[in-house]
Amino acid sequence: MAEREGRMVEVTCSFCGGSGRDPFGVMSWLSTCCVCNGSGVVRVAAPYQRCAHCQGTGAIKTLTCTVCQGKGYVPCIPGPVVTCPECRGTGDDASSSLACIACRGRGLLPQKGWQ
Ligand SMILES: [Zn+2]
Ligand SMILES: [Zn+2]
Ligand SMILES: [Zn+2]
Numbered sequence: 547m548a549e550r551e552g553r554m555v556e557v558t559c560s561f562c563g564g565s566g567r568d569p570f571g572v573m574s575w576l577s578t579c580c581v582c583n584g585s586g587v588v589r590v591a592a593p594y595q596r597c598a599h600c601q602g603t604g605a606i607k608t609l610t611c612t613v614c615q616g617k618g619y620v621p622c623i624p625g626p627v628v629t630c631p632e633c634r635g636t637g638d639d640a641s642s643s644l645a646c647i648a649c650r651g652r653g654l655l656p657q658k659g660w661q
Contacts, residue, residue, distance in 0.1 A: 554589045560597075560604035560618020561611075562586065570608040581616035591621040598637030598653030599645045606643060613637065613651030626657035 558564040559582035566584040568577040578584030581604060596602035600611035602618045610616035629635040630649035637646050637653040645651030 553592045555592045556587045557590055557619055559586055559588045560602055561616035581610060588617045590617055590619045593622045594619040595622050598635060599651035613645050620652055623654055623656050627654040628657050630655050
């Protein structure tokens with residue numbers, strides 16, 4: 547039996563490091579983390595990989611990473627992948643702090659002809 551795609555696993559919330567608190571104290575240092583709602587864990591589809599855009603931190607400056615929604619992890623692209631030539635694997639758009647458009651911030655692209 548092959549494992550179904552999209553199986554959800556719980557990982558430590560990268561945005562707050564598992565504390566469940568807002569790491570930047572935007573509202574208050576005691577406010578709950580907006581990514582995990584204070585639980586310290588988030589669910590991500592397995593298999594997953596570290597988010598290239600935020601380097602697994604879940605945050606871009608003090609904002610939630612738009613690529614992984616602050617989780618710090620993104621689901622793996624199925625099949626063979628290549629490093630994105632636009633951002634050279636960083637997941638960043640060179641002209642802004644936004645995510646690379648070509649790879650949507652993952653730093654990886656499906657290998658040509660596979661999908
Ligand atoms: Zn959190
Ligand atoms: Zn991210
Ligand atoms: Zn890219």
